[in-house]
Amino acid sequence: MHASVISSALVGVDAFPVEVEIDIGAGVPPHRLVGLAEGAVKEALDRVKSALKNSGFEFPTRKMTINLAPADTRKEGSAFDLPLALGILAAQNVLKDRARLRGYLILGELALDGRIKGIKGALPTALLARSAKFAGVMLPRENASEAAVIGEGTAVLGVESLREAFEFFEGLRPLQSIPVDLTTAFGDANVYDVDxxxxxxxxxxxxxxxxxxxxxxxxxxxxxxxxxxxxxxxxxxxxxxxxxxxxxxxxxxxxxxxxxxxxxxxxxxxxxxxxxxxxxxxxxxxxxxxxxxxxxxxxxxxxxxxxxxxxxxxxxxxxxxxxxxxxxxxxxxxxxxxxxxxxxxxxxxxxxxxxxxxxxxxxxxxxxxxxxxxxxxxxxxxxxxxxxxxxxxxxxxxxxxxxxxxxxxxxxxxxxxxxxxxxxxxxxxxMPFFCNAQMRASDLRQHCQIEAGGERLLELAINRLGLSARAYTRILKVSRTIADLDGSASIAAHHVSEAIQYRSLDRSTP
The missing domain is CATH 3.40.50.300 (P-loop containing nucleotide triphosphate hydrolases)
Incomplete structure (x- = not known):
């Protein structure tokens, strides 16, 4: 029998989909896990075997081949435990609703007793589920609030055990998408311990x-x-x-x-x-x-x-x-x-x-x-x-x-x-930037108009201090910011003067 479950892996700070394929056929173990799996992934079968038995399920006694596709991309971590366990149940025809199973992006680490532990990268995975238009994402309960910040449109289901996940896909247990109050989260945005x-x-x-x-x-x-x-x-x-x-x-x-x-x-x-x-x-x-x-x-x-x-x-x-x-x-x-x-x-x-x-x-x-x-x-x-x-x-x-x-x-x-x-x-x-420090050289002429007195002061400072071209642009940007704090559309001489004062290493020698 063959079954597959959709999970995800991380590359950098983004997630990409991984199809966990399980094929149970004639022959006796050992089982094979292929698809460029790293150490924690290779150890998954031992965790899954104990988790299935302690959750009241049977682990296959026939030969089993597991593929993590795409097979040419390296995968690591323990988040493949839950999709692997559910895939094995589907391949044994214990879990019968395979269409519903493939509608969700699933990940989670299994404890030996069937509990589901937290993982890394829940938010990138939830963003992937939303962009790929999955019905939802199933992940550990402790990561559910993190994933739920993506907003409405994609269900975020937090589960605590393998048995709970199985019963959901069999239609025996309803699960509600985890809500997150972003207004409350941002209400605490400016609370700092220091002042x-x-x-x-x-x-x-x-x-x-x-x-x-x-x-x-x-x-x-x-x-x-x-x-x-x-x-x-x-x-x-x-x-x-x-x-x-x-x-x-x-x-x-x-x-x-x-x-x-x-x-x-x-x-x-x-x-x-x-x-x-x-x-x-x-x-x-x-x-x-x-x-x-x-x-x-x-x-x-x-x-x-x-x-x-x-x-x-x-x-x-x-x-x-x-x-x-x-x-x-x-x-x-x-x-x-x-x-x-x-x-x-x-x-x-x-x-x-x-x-x-x-x-x-x-x-x-x-x-x-x-x-x-x-x-x-x-x-x-x-x-x-x-x-x-x-x-x-x-x-x-x-x-x-x-x-x-x-x-x-x-x-x-x-x-x-x-x-x-x-x-x-x-x-x-x-423009592709939002603050003065990020201005490009081509933007300085347009946005850093200096009054005549400021021009003379800047020329004098450049000649006496021997500043580099990059230091010159830094002074212009800082002058622009000082003018913004004053609510001034143009850059005056006192704005330039203050900006020059902020180049102390250019002005001092031991």
Missing amino acids: FSEVKGQEQAKRALEVAAAGGHNVLMIGPPGSGKTMLAKRLPSILPTMTFEEAIETTKVHSVMGLLDGRALITTRPFRSPHHTISDAGLIGGGSIPRPGEVSLAHHGVLFLDELPEFRKNVLEVLRQPLEDARITISRVMGTLTFPASVMLVAAMNPCPCGFYTDPQHECSCSPIAIQRYRSRISGPLLDRIDIHIEVPAVKYKDLTDRVAREPSLAIRERVNRAREAQLARFKG
């Missing part, structure tokens, strides 16, 4: 981060230890614009594939990722024999914070160049080429010198100019050029630490950021 009102002093740094959030600019903070660089970076997501539904879906897909949702149906707050400086290049941008997203993709539509930037290995930092420019990561392997999303705000922090006290008036720096230069040269010029804003974060004064004046909360800053972003969305309507 800018907790930051003492550092008004210039807070202003620079507000500009960065308004235009989507990358930031480098330079200051002595304990000046608040990490504290500021952790609070940056709280002033970023509220996530749209499309952004939330894209971000949730990446976290779903990595199994990092922790029970959440949808990620509605901006992610904040802070990898340690010992991370490898594959850990940062993704990779491996079977490529997986890295920290950059996990920070998609959020903040990637690199603390102690010069301590990262140089080859690790250099792989950031392409993602920062293109907002995506392309990884090529023999098996094919994968693209991961990487639209992130890079926020980095570093000391001004190896000892950390080069700019601190309260401590004496013990570093020689050569040592300082060597320390800073760990960050290449091309990478620095891709960071729009360089801001100094001095040590906090005692009077600022003890000041009891109420500071501006993140909500008030976010309102200004949202207004600036709304102006940018209107300006770039119909």
Whole structure:
């Protein structure tokens, strides 16, 4: 007897359909599982055998051949357990409604007693079921709310056991599609554990981060230890614009594939990722024999914070160049080429010198100019050029630490950021980008009109500082963002002046 069930596998952050074919014929075991199955898939028969017996079913005693089609694409993971078990029941004619069985996209890991455990990648699978017009998707109960965010039109059935799944397809047990209240999910979108009102002093740094959030600019903070660089970076997501539904879906897909949702149906707050400086290049941008997203993709539509930037290995930092420019990561392997999303705000922090006290008036720096230069040269010029804003974060004064004046909360800053972003969305309507930092060189002439005084100031700065062409475009983009925060259609001299101040590494030499 022959039967087949439709399941899915992951490639990158997307799912593709896999047909699980079972043929039971004459002969005695061993059973064969073909179709480029990896380790966890090959072990599925042992789990399925125990799950069937403990759920009151018989495991075939005749020879069985299982094919995972397409047979030339590698499959991994344990999500094929449930479709394999149901397919075996259909091939034995225990499960008789095969037409209904093929109408659903099915996946789930089986415990030995027949329970169904959670899996990775439920959201990409649900999106596949919707686009391929399946009647619905059946998956573990704990993943059902995650898959249900795709909305109405495709049934999302969460099951807890093999017996429950079998009874549904036999018409013995009705199952209701899992509802998800997106209004409630987005009602919690702006709830963060930290707030800018907790930051003492550092008004210039807070202003620079507000500009960065308004235009989507990358930031480098330079200051002595304990000046608040990490504290500021952790609070940056709280002033970023509220996530749209499309952004939330894209971000949730990446976290779903990595199994990092922790029970959440949808990620509605901006992610904040802070990898340690010992991370490898594959850990940062993704990779491996079977490529997986890295920290950059996990920070998609959020903040990637690199603390102690010069301590990262140089080859690790250099792989950031392409993602920062293109907002995506392309990884090529023999098996094919994968693209991961990487639209992130890079926020980095570093000391001004190896000892950390080069700019601190309260401590004496013990570093020689050569040592300082060597320390800073760990960050290449091309990478620095891709960071729009360089801001100094001095040590906090005692009077600022003890000041009891109420500071501006993140909500008030976010309102200004949202207004600036709304102006940018209107300006770039119909274009493939939505914020100033993403403008192409060809768009600068049209959208970055500078008043005469600003032109002269910018020319003087370029000639004296010897800025590169990329640094020049960064200043224009930041000037445009500052003007948007002021509600100004044109870029004035004071907007340019403030933008130039945010290139501190171009202005200082040890």
